[in-house]
Amino acid sequence: MKQLVYLLVGVVFGIIMYKSEAASWFRIYEMFRFESFHMYGIIGTALAFGMLFVYVIKRFNIKSFSGQHIYIQPKEKSFTRYIVGGILFGLGWALVGACPGPIFVLLGAGFLPVIIVLVSAVLGTFVYGLLCDKLPH
Amino acid sequence: MEIIYGPWPWYVSGFLIAVTMLLLLLLGKKFGMSSNLRTMCAIGGGNKFSQFFKYNWRNDLWNLIVILGAIIGGFLASHYLSLENDMPQISTHTLEALNNLGIASQNHYLPVELFSFEALNAKTIAILIVGGFLVGFGARYAGGCTSGHAISGLSNLQLPSLIAVIGFFIGGLIMVHLIYPLIF
Numbered sequence: 198m199k200q201l202v203y204l205l206v207g208v209v210f211g212i213i214m215y216k217s218e219a220a221s222w223f224r225i226y227e228m229f230r231f232e233s234f235h236m237y238g239i240i241g242t243a244l245a246f247g248m249l250f251v252y253v254i255k256r257f258n259i260k261s262f263s264g265q266h267i268y269i270q271p272k273e274k275s276f277t278r279y280i281v282g283g284i285l286f287g288l289g290w291a292l293v294g295a296c297p298g299p300i301f302v303l304l305g306a307g308f309l310p311v312i313i314v315l316v317s318a319v320l321g322t323f324v325y326g327l328l329c330d331k332l333p334h
Numbered sequence: 335m336e337i338i339y340g341p342w343p344w345y346v347s348g349f350l351i352a353v354t355m356l357l358l359l360l361l362g363k364k365f366g367m368s369s370n371l372r373t374m375c376a377i378g379g380g381n382k383f384s385q386f387f388k389y390n391w392r393n394d395l396w397n398l399i400v401i402l403g404a405i406i407g408g409f410l411a412s413h414y415l416s417l418e419n420d421m422p423q424i425s426t427h428t429l430e431a432l433n434n435l436g437i438a439s440q441n442h443y444l445p446v447e448l449f450s451f452e453a454l455n456a457k458t459i460a461i462l463i464v465g466g467f468l469v470g471f472g473a474r475y476a477g478g479c480t481s482g483h484a485i486s487g488l489s490n491l492q493l494p495s496l497i498a499v500i501g502f503f504i505g506g507l508i509m510v511h512l513i514y515p516l517i518f
Contacts, residue, residue: 223441251489288472325386332475
């Protein structure tokens with residue numbers, strides 16, 4: 198039953214990503230050229246409501262559906278990993294115009310060459326796992 | 335019906351993305367898509383190669399179900415919730431820049447020059463492989479992607495997420511303004 202809820206959340210998320218055009222390579226390219234407000238509007242609105250939701254959860258100590266305390270684990274403190282990892286991610290994001298969520302959405306929409314991107318992204322994650330002890334964090 | 339079949343405005347989409355995150359929090363989970371790539375490595379036997387994949391990935395299976403849903407969502411949106419899967423109405427300046435790169439102004443949801451079987455050649459395959467690799471490697475190095483850092487992390491006012499998002503943009507700007515002219 199709970200699995201079905203996760204599936205539905207994913208379906209809705211996929212539809213949003215596609216219909217908002219955030220899954221389109223063109224919108225990502227345009228965003229990095231600062232030639233449209235569209236993507237900034239999406240991220241800005243998502244953030245404004247996201248901050249509100251997280252604030253309300255904390256302020257009123259709202260519990261999850263199963264009655265658990267909602268705790269958002271803070272990311273560990275570092276500068277190097279976020280800036281270096283972030284830049285590498287940004288290079289890839291702008292090159293293929295897809296981040297990890299939209300990759301799956303685009304597959305469902307029938308853009309089969311995206312499989313190459315997905316397999317390569319899994320490989321990238323795997324190589325990070327091999328090297329993570331040797332990388333500066 | 336235009337409300338459904340046309341592209342959705344940014345404020346509707348942004349609000350719904352925040353609702354997606356809220357739903358996952360209320361389900362006792364978190365909103366982050368790139369961790370699925372790690373889960374896939376772990377399921378595929380990554381623990382034989384690195385401690386990084388040695389953890390109880392069964393706890394993350396719910397997130398794989400979310401992306402299975404996202405695949406279905408992409409199918410439904412493109413087949414049943416869109417009349418045409420046309421190119422987004424991007425600005426004329428962007429269109430001109432695309433023409434200079436050899437990408438047509440009349441196109442589909444994704445550029446056929448990169449994402450169609452006809453266009454697959456050594457160069458485009460290399461682009462897809464390198465881009466995908468950077469996305470996977472970078473997301474894990476940075477500890478998250480656009481959903482995990484730019485939405486979840488910033489909503490929680492976390493400094494590390496702000497640094498990561500600044501990194502995303504530095505990388506994106508370098509790619510589009512400095513590297514694109516060299517490869518396209």
